[in-house]
Amino acid sequence: MTKSNVLLFELGRLVATRGVSDYMEGDDGFVEFVKKSISRHSQGDWGDLCDEDKEENQLSLRSGFRLFSAYEQGSLPKIWIITESDRSVTTMLFPSEY
Numbered sequence: 001m002t003k004s005n006v007l008l009f010e011l012g013r014l015v016a017t018r019g020v021s022d023y024m025e026g027d028d029g030f031v032e033f034v035k036k037s038i039s040r041h042s043q044g045d046w047g048d049l050c051d052e053d054k055e056e057n058q059l060s061l062r063s064g065f066r067l068f069s070a071y072e073q074g075s076l077p078k079i080w081i082i083t084e085s086d087r088s089v090t091t092m093l094f095p096s097e098y
Helices: 018-026 028-042 051-063
Strands: 013-016 067-073 076-083 089-093
Touching (some): 013 018, 028 067, 051 067
Antiparallel strands (some): 067 076
């Protein structure tokens, strides 16, 4: 995990599933949580993953594979963030939407 504000990779186009988008429209606290989560993801803080999955992301970062993060905060719903291997798109979604 890095503590700097340096982006480790390009996020590409940011997209959200219908569920995340709808939730963001009704909850400013969730919007802030999503923004912070995207920032963490782009800096190599993979969030609430097991050590094995975090190590896999480190390999994926070096090798140009797909990157996956998961974030939780209090009573807000858990979100996943996935950046495609070609770094063209980063998607925010709820686990139930995968």
